[in-house]
Amino acid sequence: MRFTAKDNIDIAGHRTGYGSPAWRDTHPAPVHNALCVDQLLAAGARCVGKAVADELTYSLDGENQFFGTPRNARAPDRIPGGSSSGSAASVGNGLADFSIGTDSGGSVRVPASLCGIWGMRPSLHRISEAGVLPFMPGVSTVGILASEFGQLDAVARVLLRSPTKPVAPLRRFLVLTDGVEIADQAVQVQVYAALDAISRRTGIQAEPIRFAQLVGEDIPLSDCNLRALRDLQTAEFQSTLGNWVETARPGLGAALSMAYGNVRDFDRIGALDSLTRCEWLFDRINAALPEGTVICFPTTPCIAPLKGSLTTLDAVTAFYTPTMTLTAFSGVARLPEISVPLLTVQGCPVGLSFAAGHYQDEFLLAALPEILAPGRC
Template identity: 75%
Template sequence: MSHTALSDPSGSLVERLDLPPCGHGRLDGMTFTVKDNIDIAAHKTSYGSPAWRDAHAAPAHNAVCVDQLLAAGAHCIGKVVADEFTYSLDGESQFFGTPRNAKAPDRVPGGSSSGSAASIANGLADFSIGTDSGGSIRVPASLCGVWGMRPSLHRISEAGVLPFMPSVSTVGVLAARFENLNAAVRVLLRSSNRSIAPLQRLLLLVDALEISDKAVQNQAYSALERISDSVGITVEPLRFSQIAGGNTPLGDCNTRALRDLQTAEFQSTVGNWIEATKPELGYTFTMAYGNVQRFDRVAALESLVRCERFFEAINAYLVPGTVICFPTTPVIAPKKGTLTTLDNVLDFYDRTMTVTAFSGVGRLPEISAPVLTVEGCPVGLSFAAGHYQDEFLLAAVQEMLGEDADCRA
């Protein structure tokens, strides 16, 4: 059963739900929310767009990932706000409002899984499921000061998740406590008890640190020094050019690879529907969609080849036992209403996506841990491992942060 929730203080709920578990297991007694691009039977999915919601019938079935959680004992309490067509990283929605960033209320929560992060940071649920392609779980996790994990691409079923960028997007989890993140992710991954490699090597992606604000750099260095001392492993600096060869800058993961793949796929999924129906679009999305409309698909085909080359190079480097670290976002959350000028938008998006695109092209599992604080605002420190090394990464992060894993959140 359900009812529409209009008085949620966090501003994260689109619809309050009461979906009890259909089984028992690892998630007994836990509650969760669902990003509003993931289907729940008999409830319309908005995709962050009232026009999309009104033009489509309610689904007959839950997304497979929702069924997994209900069967493992979790209780779904609501659907939460997503940025329009999930095509944003800031979390400001013209149609559904901006969910409250609990730890920095005058600042944006980050997107596009804005409601997922806000519902957790404001204490509404134990965990939330969202989606991530260019950083849509990791960015709000970082800016709201919660845990967020983007798993290896396609480790989790995307059946019942609305189309966005099929070659890039994945379902993931946000939580206030590592314990909750770990439990929910392992249910979704269908984790076995197979042996995993021990943590042997810690790398620091220097390029990502260098484009971060100075205060973020300082906090990241201090945190990594503590982690290094704790596990007895020296942190090794690494540049992306050492992975990809030549003088390849980290920014190529975004501007010359992932961004073009994302845009081409968005044209073929959502773009076709927009062009056919001419729905009402929000102001911010309209500006971004102009770039999609002008996109030259044929000229960008080389980017698809580059994505594959980067994937192969990154994963050849990240052998089992290896973790690579970097700030999840190079900045703290921008203040609400400031992403209105081109300079501010480009600074936030270009630097942020330069970092988030690394795991995107590598199809890597990445965990954003809420361990940094800059100017009173949270910033995540990310840990990534090779493709399909999700269970190793979860164990490694727990080892690195130890008892602090939950008390830091």
């Protein structure tokens, strides 16, 4: 199979750009491939190119001021989503069978959803990150984008170094109703239509559950982002890239300049309670997702915005806030999550995500064909 690698993943002899001309031009080309690249090459895959990423991968929209906006094959007038924008575009446009990207706040899942392809964020640190540029180590993981489930499954099992032990049977199928409710009305309609179709084809009925029921405390789903993951991400970004930005003084694009103002002013010490909150949420969510349980929700709350439309604070907030409410759920709980290209709204794709408990990646891969029915994967 042909694959591309996001431009924060090392390919020996080629400069790793990180979506930034300043980073590319001030860092030498790596001597070695990232370990995940060597795993794929050893398994017989062929790397056909590096894929554009959002600037310093700190974005979910896929528009890079320096390198352009990769084409969303399913909606050419709309953004592809980011920061694994080129990875999704290379798969969606048929240039590659699969791509490896990275995901911290949704950077694999969001472009998979908006481009109408398969995307997997595995359990945190299941895939080696040696040779992947440091970003948010407490959150970020290598992920996979693919045009078909069979390709995604084959690639995942290579990168996960999957054990041969049997996995648990599917015992419980949940739908996170809070996650559905924050989506646009048209997306909600399509989610429930898809769940009804699954029930009719397979007899598997989705059991509705609210976030407060999962964690045993009356708190909103948005807490995963606003009171936990967002602060961890910002603090880690300060440490991994903030030092370079402050000392090298690179020319930043307009979008990253606006976002970095919040990073620069961030109160690290005041946010330490959020790190503790992350661990509490991790424990509670995973206790509610024992082996054999799958939970689903829309990958993104909306279709892809039009290219060039995220130029004001209001527009950015309207896209990012509900999107990260959804993506932070698996992020804070370190869950494996797969975005499936099941939904279509106004002619544009939206993914339906399926997640399982931490380190239950192989179970999730085995459960999807059962949930979606033979021939649907």
